[in-house]
Amino acid sequence: MNSELLRVIVADDSGTVRALLRQWLSPELGFEIVGEAVNGRQCVELVLRLRPAIVVMDMDMPEMNGVEATREIMWRQPTPILIFTSSEIDKDRGVFYEALAAGALDIFYKPRLTNDEEVNLATSRFRRLLKLLAPIKMIRRCLPRPLTAEPAVLVPAWPARPQRLPEILAIAASTGGPAALSAVLSQLPPGFPLCTLVVQHMAAEFMPGFVEWLGQGVKVPVRAASRGELARPGEVLVAPGDCHMRLGAGGRVELDVSAPVNSCRPSADVLFDSVAEASGPAAMGVILTGMGEDGARGLLNMRRAGALTIAQAEESCVVYGMPKAAADRGAAVHVMELGEIVRFISTLASPVGDL
Template sequence: MSSVIKVLLVEDSPVATIVLKRILDASPEIQVVGTACNGLEALELIPKLQPDVICTDFNMAKMNGLEFTQEVMKKYPRPILIISASVQASDTQNVFELMKAGALDVFPKPIGGLASDYARLANELIAKVKVLSGVKVFTRHQRLGGIETSDRPSPKINQLSVNNYQLSRENLKPQTIKLLAVGASTGGPQALQSIISQFPANLPVPVICIQHISEGFLQGLVNWLGCESKLPVRIAGLRELPQAGIIYFPPEKRHLELDSQGRFIYSEGAGEGGHCPSVTVTFKSVANFYGRGAAGVLLTGMGRDGAEGMLAIARVGGLTIAQDRDSCVVFGMPKEAIALGAAQHVLPISAIAPLLLAKLKV
């Protein structure tokens, strides 16, 4: 039997602390090993308690949840779950700034704030903690993942060194790409931000992104990435023809595919692992329409959605890239694609955008 999941609970409300501790301790697989009423107090406890997961409020005196997350990821990187009334689906800026800082997920406190309201969400909270206990995080500095972004064009050289990763001359050989599709799940918003922020305003192809995300948070993700990108980011319109230099997301609870004219269409139903939208559904459709002109990138995420879709792109001669184990929060989806032989390139997150831009001659 696996060891118990040790949780540090950071919460300035005594009532919320009691309720949350009761919920988490009710699971035989979880133990709240310590509580703190603010971020400063929690930072002192982390090296002593060595928690597997940190659950923290957002609005706290002395050090709020964002500041606390930034400090944790610099000094004691751990999976962080934000439990707050300030991370509702309408709180776009809070949610995605927290994720940019290193938080992996959010759990909105029930609006009523009653113990009975928390009880109804107990299973969801326990499930989130269990998922986060199995992921890997990294020390973060001021730039996400240590990536330096620049408005300057990529160097036109035979060897491009990115965070000590060498892109070979063969890797840098231009390739005809007509559309780029990117899939992600757990840890995906951060990974997408790191890639998209490196794309120039003159990107010559459309981009489709499929991100597994809780219902209600899609528009917030789109808005946040739009602020982080030189390119417009939006939800794909029905029957819209993909345009170069625009980043598209499928609408909530819809798969995004292409019809015989290459226009966006929606479909429903359970995809790989029950996901809707599904990475594999979109990847297969892109492979079917664009053939050798398709490019697929599979990023961090749990499960195997996207693996079969990436194989479909590889089989028609398109470009396929999987994020490597060391830079993934969860090496699930990329691992499955690699196991199928579907990934032509396995790269750290910092090397993916430079390779794509080299292939596109940007």
């Protein structure tokens, strides 16, 4: 029986929270808390010694915070990490996205313990999420160098710079997306000639902070899309939380709260389908790391409409789900490592020549 339990390490300096998690993750419910840490350093030591299936970690801890601990774990013993945090995040939003960029898989709010209905809903969602994240095979990340530090290596399938430059760049990502998107957008030069439309699967309450974090260190404007605005070159528009984003007639952005597609809102398929219809061959679609199949069908429609389409290769994905679905359907003209995608997109700003 014990071999079937999901082995968890809990890291939180609050004894109350650790006691709560012991209730939520009891053996009767299929979990075993194999270690408890009160700071990030202790958490890293427990992960190295006990090798759990997943880590549930607070961000604000003494000695070593959650971001630093996440980086250490991803370097020394890559393990799925779920951030378990207070909902009062406005005081320092960036720390959570730094943790996601460092390799943490998702963020979960600590519920208000005074609201029984909220607690019951949260416990069920929390356990489902742990079971979903725990099987993910994590990638070792080097501490000293950022994701894009090494120049990409040309491969035989390297695409020539298109003779007709696209006008729209549509990008979709899910699990692992914050780091991948940051790697891509940070390399866009000032005056990048395309409008970039982004769908990132993330809880709505985290999206404003995510957009703000994503724009740090980027040389082009990054903001949440607004209904009816024109998709202008040199700007990055991110789908707001819990809203589908479409490219409509005349290059204007459309937002709506129609039913989720592939259990997602915003949905990559919704964005890609609209770009295929509105821009046809004057577009480029990129599907990055993520769980599930959202975006595969829409990317195929973009390819059929004449767009250049790219899926991230398995080796650089945190989760090879969405890109795999796209590749399996024949939706991607090219399957490329993240560094290669970054380099190719950045060349679209060059006025002359192929790669």
